[in-house]
Amino acid sequence: MGSIVAAAATSHVVMDPANIPAQAGLVIDGFRRIAAEVARTQPDLLLYITSDHMVNLGYRLQPSFALGCADSYTPLGDMDIPRQPMAGAGVFADALLRHLDEVGFDLARAESLDPDHGIALPMRIINPGGRVPVAPLLVNINRTPPPSPARCYALGQAIGAYIRSAACTQRVAVIGAGGLSHWIATPGMGRVNADFDRQVLSLLGAGQAAQIATWSTDYILENAGNGGLEIMCWLAMAGTVAGATGHTLYYEPIASWYTGMGAMAMDLAAA
Structure with missing residues (x-):
């Protein structure tokens, strides 16, 4: 039987730190604290839940969810991120995809992905050198209709149930990003x-992710913007450890980056 050994969520961008060195430092420190937890728990793989920025999944095809099933990934290289290959958790992803299909979640299979900054930038700090294999799960927040918060939370619950079942033997760290x-x-x-x-x-810190799952996408769009829909990735992460409380690593509203930046780590003893 497998286990979720770490779970966290983080914003997934870093922009110009000029004039805001203290705030930028908190962002980098947030990544480093997640990296330390990943290193401490020594997972066999990372399940990384985020959005695609219309790079791999564009106007021609935009599934609600797509799971990378490759054995390696080479970053796209946007934002001047080095195109250093990272290992992929293809065997795990294939088994997870098949299980989710059996329990009512039809995910698209991605045999090849070029991870953009949403994956590659945090991985530079959280998973240096791409040593821990990654299974990227992409959530559509770009095209209408996106999956509902309830659907994303339920998907996370189904993923968590699979990881903790006899069918899985891996130690998994789950990260939601955006x-x-x-x-x-x-x-x-x-x-x-x-x-x-x-x-x-x-709400996430209090173990009340289920309350966020009752929100509508229109509510999130109105109150957090189109980019705010990326909290669906946080919600899916929380679903994998449903009931766990968590603690905020930092929060900074950074106007010059156009984004409310934050990170959270879940306290898995409460799951």
Whole structure:
């Protein structure tokens, strides 16, 4: 039987630190604290839940969920991220995909992905050198309709149940990435809703992710912007350890980065 040995969520971008060195330092420190937890727990693989920025899944095809099943990934190289290959957890991903199909979740299989900054940037710190194999799970937040918060949370619960079943033998670290509030290429661009972000962090920290799962996508769009839909990735992560409380690693509303930046680690003893 497998186990989830670490679970965390983080914003997945770093921009120009000029004029905000203290805030930027907190962001980097958040990545490093997640990296330390991953190193401490020594997982066999990382399940990394995030969005794609219309690079691998564009206008022609946008499934609700897509799971990378490759044995290696080479980053796209956007934001000047080195194209250093990272190991893929293909065998685990294939087995997970088949199990999820049996329990009512039809995920697209991605045999090849070029991870953009949403994966590759945090992995530079959390998983240096790409040593721990990664299974990337992409959640559609770009095209209408995105999966509902309830569906994302339920998917996380199904993933957690599989990992803890006799069918899985791996030690898994689960990371949800993206968000928090931000409006991209819309009239609200540059706005950050710190009250919304802190509510998300508070509910997740209190083990009340199920309450976030009752929200509508329209509610999230109105209060956190189109980029704020990436909290679905946090919600799926929380579903894998449903009932666990957590603690905020940092929160900074960074206007010059157009984003409410934050990170959280789950306290798995409470799961």
